[in-house]
Amino acid sequence: MNLDFTEEQEMLRTMARDFLQTECPKTLIRELEESDLGYSPELWKKMAELGWQGLAFPEEYGGTEMTFFELALLVEEMGRNILPGPFISTQVCGLTILETGTEEQKKEFLPKVAAGEMILTLALTEPSASWKPEHISVGAVASNEEYVINGTKLFVPDAHVADYLLVVARTKDSSKPEEGITVFLVDAKSPGIQCEPQLTMGLDNKAEVVFKDVKVPKKNILGELDQGWKVVQVAMTKGTALKIAEMSGGCQASLEMANAYVKERVQYGRPIGLFQVIQHYLADAWGKTDRTTNIAWEICWKVDAGVATPFEVATAKAWTNEAYKWVTEKCVQCHGAIGTTRDHDMGLYYRRAKVGELDYGDTDFQMEIVAQELGL
Amino acid sequence: MDFEPIAGTEELKKEFEDFFREVMKDAPPGWENSPEDLETEEGWAFHKKVQREMGKRGWLALAWPKKYGGLGKSIFEQLTYNEVRSYYRAPGWDLQGVGMLAPTLLAMGTEEQREEFLPPIAKGEVIWAQLWSEPEAGSDLANLQTMAVRDGDDYILNGQKVWTTGAHHADWAFALVRTSKELTRSRGLTYLLFDLKSPGVDVRPLPTMSSHSRQVESHFNEVFLDDVRVPLKYRVGEENQGWAITRATMNFERSGLAGFGALRHSLDELIEFCKETKWRGKPLSEDPLVRYRLAEIAVCIEAGQATGRHLLWGQHKVEMGGAPGMGMVPRASSMKYFASELSQRFAYVGSQIMGLYSQLKSQSKWAPMSGRFERAYQAAPGGNMAGGTTEIQKNLVAWTGLELPRA
Numbered sequence: 081m082n083l084d085f086t087e088e089q090e091m092l093r094t095m096a097r098d099f100l101q102t103e104c105p106k107t108l109i110r111e112l113e114e115s116d117l118g119y120s121p122e123l124w125k126k127m128a129e130l131g132w133q134g135l136a137f138p139e140e141y142g143g144t145e146m147t148f149f150e151l152a153l154l155v156e157e158m159g160r161n162i163l164p165g166p167f168i169s170t171q172v173c174g175l176t177i178l179e180t181g182t183e184e185q186k187k188e189f190l191p192k193v194a195a196g197e198m199i200l201t202l203a204l205t206e207p208s209a210s211w212k213p214e215h216i217s218v219g220a221v222a223s224n225e226e227y228v229i230n231g232t233k234l235f236v237p238d239a240h241v242a243d244y245l246l247v248v249a250r251t252k253d254s255s256k257p258e259e260g261i262t263v264f265l266v267d268a269k270s271p272g273i274q275c276e277p278q279l280t281m282g283l284d285n286k287a288e289v290v291f292k293d294v295k296v297p298k299k300n301i302l303g304e305l306d307q308g309w310k311v312v313q314v315a316m317t318k319g320t321a322l323k324i325a326e327m328s329g330g331c332q333a334s335l336e337m338a339n340a341y342v343k344e345r346v347q348y349g350r351p352i353g354l355f356q357v358i359q360h361y362l363a364d365a366w367g368k369t370d371r372t373t374n375i376a377w378e379i380c381w382k383v384d385a386g387v388a389t390p391f392e393v394a395t396a397k398a399w400t401n402e403a404y405k406w407v408t409e410k411c412v413q414c415h416g417a418i419g420t421t422r423d424h425d426m427g428l429y430y431r432r433a434k435v436g437e438l439d440y441g442d443t444d445f446q447m448e449i450v451a452q453e454l455g456l
Numbered sequence: 457m458d459f460e461p462i463a464g465t466e467e468l469k470k471e472f473e474d475f476f477r478e479v480m481k482d483a484p485p486g487w488e489n490s491p492e493d494l495e496t497e498e499g500w501a502f503h504k505k506v507q508r509e510m511g512k513r514g515w516l517a518l519a520w521p522k523k524y525g526g527l528g529k530s531i532f533e534q535l536t537y538n539e540v541r542s543y544y545r546a547p548g549w550d551l552q553g554v555g556m557l558a559p560t561l562l563a564m565g566t567e568e569q570r571e572e573f574l575p576p577i578a579k580g581e582v583i584w585a586q587l588w589s590e591p592e593a594g595s596d597l598a599n600l601q602t603m604a605v606r607d608g609d610d611y612i613l614n615g616q617k618v619w620t621t622g623a624h625h626a627d628w629a630f631a632l633v634r635t636s637k638e639l640t641r642s643r644g645l646t647y648l649l650f651d652l653k654s655p656g657v658d659v660r661p662l663p664t665m666s667s668h669s670r671q672v673e674s675h676f677n678e679v680f681l682d683d684v685r686v687p688l689k690y691r692v693g694e695e696n697q698g699w700a701i702t703r704a705t706m707n708f709e710r711s712g713l714a715g716f717g718a719l720r721h722s723l724d725e726l727i728e729f730c731k732e733t734k735w736r737g738k739p740l741s742e743d744p745l746v747r748y749r750l751a752e753i754a755v756c757i758e759a760g761q762a763t764g765r766h767l768l769w770g771q772h773k774v775e776m777g778g779a780p781g782m783g784m785v786p787r788a789s790s791m792k793y794f795a796s797e798l799s800q801r802f803a804y805v806g807s808q809i810m811g812l813y814s815q816l817k818s819q820s821k822w823a824p825m826s827g828r829f830e831r832a833y834q835a836a837p838g839g840n841m842a843g844g845t846t847e848i849q850k851n852l853v854a855w856t857g858l859e860l861p862r863a
Contacts, residue, residue: 081532083769085457149457339858354861359854360847366857367790370783375762381459395758398751403759450751454727456741 089153092146096154099130100161106425112164113283117241119165128196133170137178141186142194148175148318152325152380159329162428164284166199166238168326172319173200173246177265180303180311185265189244201242202315203233203266203289211316211441213309214257218291220249220264222298227251227264229294237439239287240277242268246315247291251306258309265300282435320397320440321383327404327436328376331369334404334429338362338411345416352414361410368403375399391453398446401437408433459765462532469536475513476544479506486818486826489545489718490835491621491675492666499547500625506548511580515541516554519772520562524570525578531772535765542717551709552621553577553584557630557649560705563774565692573628573649585626585652586709587617587679588702594619595848597632598642598699602681604633611635611648611691613656613684621842623659623677626652632702635695647698649690656684666834707788708771709843716760716795719802722828723753726806729825740809749805756798760791767791786857789849796839797846803832 085093103123112118127133136151137143151171158167174193177185177200192198208215218231229249239245245266252260268275272294277285303311339362342353352358379396382388408430412419419426437443480487482505484498493499510516519534520526541549549555558577561570576582593600602615613633623629629652636644652659658681661674693701727750730740740746770784806829807814818827840846854860 081460081462081535082458083766089457339860343860351861354863356851356863359858359860360850362858362860363786363790363850363853366786366853367794370787370790370857371759371763371794374766375759377457378459378762378765381457385460391754392758395755398755399759444748447748447751447755450754451747454723454750454754455731456727456747456750 089150092150093153093157095130096157097160100157100163104161104163106162106428109162109164109428118238118277118283118285119241124165124196127167128194131194133167133174133196134190134194136171136175137190137194141178141190143190148321148384149377149381152322152376152384155322156325156329156376159326159432160333162330162333162432166201166241168319168322169201169238169242170199171322172315173202173244175318176202176246176311176315177302179314184299185302189265198243199238199241200244200246201236201238202312202319203236203239203245203247204312204315205233205235207232207234209235211445212257213261213312216248216250216257216261218247218249220247220251220262220296222251223295225298226295227262227298227301229264229266229291229296231291233289233291235278235286235438236289237284237286239268239275239289240285244268245273245289246302246311247296248308248312251308254306260306261308261312262305263302263308263311264296265302266294266296270294270296280435281431283431284435316440317383317388317393320393321380321388323436323440324376324396324400325380327400327433328369328372330429330432330436331372331400331404331407334408334411334426334433335362335365335369337426337429338365338414342414358414361414365407365410368407372400372403372407389453390449394441394446394449394453397441398443398450401443401446404433404436461536462530465532465536468533469540472515472537472540473544475509476540476546479509480544480546483545486828486831487545488722488828488832489547490831491838492664492831492835494547494622494625495675503547506546507550507580508548510546510548511578514578516549516580517558517574517578520558520574520578524562525575531768534772535768538768539717539761542715543721545718545721548580550577550580550583550622552586552626552630553582556586556705556709557584559708559771559774560630560692560701563704563777564701566689568689569649569692582628583622583626585620585623585629585679586705587620587623587629587631589619590616591618595845597702598645600632600634600645602631602633604635604646604648604686606635606688607685609688611646611686611688613648613650613681613686615681617679617681618662618677619841620659620677620679621675623652623679624661624674628652629679630692630705632698635698639696642699644696645698645702646695647692647701648686649692650684650686654684654686656682658682664834664838666831704774706844707774707785709792716757716764716798719795719799720754720757722802722806723750723757725825726750726809730809733824735811746809749808753798753802753805756794756801760794760798763787763791783857786853789844789852790857792843793840793846793849796836796842799832799839800836803829803836807833 131144134143135146136148139145177189220227220229247264247266251262254260272292274290275287277287280286342358343351345352375396412426412430415426494503514527517526518529522528590600604611604613631648632645634644635646660678662676662678663674733740767787810829813824814829816823817830
């Protein structure tokens with residue numbers, strides 16, 4: 081046990097912070113929020129040159145062989161600065177392929193991901209708005225050397241720019257809902273796929289993806305036939321951890337922004353940060369942010385080490401969900417009316433806190449896992 | 457950064473667990489290791505017994521240097537021990553001696569003071585009380601008026617202290633007193649150690665709201681000091697420099713107060729109770745509201761424990777003579793009130809779940825869980841005052857963690 085960062089980790093954090101501040105200013109974030117793509121291919125390329133997309137991949141697949149924990153430190157910085165785009169989606173899928181894919185699949189997908197030439201996303205949720213296996217209704221039926229997929233996915237992040245989708249489909253009816261599910265690597269340009277991004281609070285292009293007789297070769301099954309829920313769990317665990325890291329960074333940035341503002345903003349002839357009401361809001365926010373930072377580091381390390389329990393993942397996400405929302409709400413309050421305007425940066429974080437809660441399972445969903453794991 | 461437990465942690469943990477599981481079999485019914493629990497005769501006897509047992513094994517001073525009676529173990533062993541002891545809600549670990557004074561002396565005491573006072577604390581032989589607050593100096597501690605006047609090689613103390621936890625059981629006290637009338641507020645204060653059996657010390661009980669004629673619960677005292685003599689050699693630090701030392705002691709106290717393991721144990725017991733109890737036809741554990749409320753407590757405990765590890769990591773560095781790291785001081789304050797408010801919330805959640813039963817005292821044959829939540833409900837607000845009120849902690853976080861201006 082050592083709760084200090086290594087020199088390499090410190091360097092990664094500083095380098096990422098400086099790079100994002102320079103390359104991804106708030107003006108660019110606002111532009112991207114209004115754009116069709118939702119990310120900057122130019123910036124994406126620069127990130128690939130720094131090795132970010134392949135940070136946690138082995139060298140043989142074009143990666144730099146750093147750890148998942150270090151990837152999470154990078155994502156924390158992305159959350160702090162706000163980096164719009166498909167980074168987490170792509171990483172979650174890439175790492176899932178690394179863990180569950182065949183050698184052939186790894187060789188096909190990972191070097192392209194690492195080079196910044198392939199975007200991936202997980203197509204899991206449906207109009208039922210559920211993360212549970214019993215609500216997977218998109219079906220895949222075998223036909224010769226192919227499967228044919230039909231149905232509708234909803235809330236799929238970054239689907240409109242993805243090159244491949246990891247589609248979670250039911251391949252067999254079973255009394256156990258987690259059995260009979262298979263994950264397919266589906267070329268997003270396959271005939272029969274219709275993708276329609278929805279306008280969301282996060283302006284982050286969660287899409288409806290309709291599959292109509294979409295053909296996928298059998299070799300594109302990720303993991304085992306009918307045992308795909310295990311693959312989904314790998315993806316969900318990694319995705320939840322990275323999302324927690326991202327939210328933790330956003331929480332820190334929100335607090336810093338409000339803390340700077342209350343020292344500048346003068347009312348009644350003095351900075352509002354002198355008022356105890358404001359000090360106590362921010363003291364609470366400091367504590368919630370500190371605990372979020374700490375639980376985020378710990379859960380990401382545990383996911384990296386393969387020792388994170390479902391209880392630990394769910395408690396960490398539930399905590400972070402509520403803390404980030406609470407902190408951004410109070411930080412908006414400290415700004416007064418200006419904090420509620422579109423032009424102010426505070427709203428960028430306030431909106432992301434709510435959307436971050438929903439990604440990879442909202443608080444109600446996590447609480448029920450916690451209750452079950454507690455034996456209730 | 458890595459969270460890998462060091463080699464041997466599992467064995468050590470098992471050793472601690474075996475000990476505490478065995479020793480806790482003798483705990484009085486409904487034991488939660490709250491200050492109130494120590495106020496019955498059997499509760500106090502149990503505390504003393506566990507203290508002696510732990511002292512014998514050196515477990516009160518795991519990470520201290522060997523020359524002061526410690527075992528010279530690492531911070532990791534200390535962490536494992538803290539977690540297990542807290543989970544088993546074992547008494548015998550005296551916050552004021554082991555948790556507050558000892559680390560202060562390790563960091564700031566003289567060699568003679570360490571040699572005289574640390575070994576008896578390590579053995580669990582001497583119990584300490586903290587004499588800081590006064591009737592006119594609660595949150596505004598720097599306003600304290602108890603005077604210590606030099607007389608040859610002694611100080612002579614006169615004044616009144618209050619909210620003194622356990623002074624009626626304690627052997628010695630560490631006090632903050634005024635040594636200068638010219639230097640104002642925190643500048644004229646000195647940190648002294650003295651024997652509570654000294655002539656002129658009068659300790660009187662101060663019962664809390666949960667007391668009644670058949671169950672007097674007065675872990676609090678008032679302490680009156682009338683010409684009490686204290687030798688100069690028992691001064692910690694320089695004269696009029698006691699405030700900085702007191703601040704260090706407070707930080708040790710605040711980290712020590714955050715006992716999440718005990719809360720998790722109480723939560724586990726409440727969960728068992730909810731699974732077994734069918735008051736209206738089905739187990740309480742099937743009620744979605746009960747499930748949500750209990751899960752929420754568990755989530756907060758996890759966040760607290762994750763931060764507690766960072767707090768201990770930082771505290772250990774200070775004990776070993778390092779400078780407090782960034783965030784250490786506000787973290788200690790923040791965690792203190794996070795923990796007390798969480799305990800309070802747990803007490804309230806437990807009370808809500810108990811419904812009509814929540815009002816029954818332990819003496820009632822109908823009282824669920826030995827009337828635990830009847831006591832906890834009343835004890836909870838006290839946690840938000842002890843060691844500095846929540847409001848004071850928030851001020852400290854604002855000033856030290858956020859560098860906000862002081863009015």
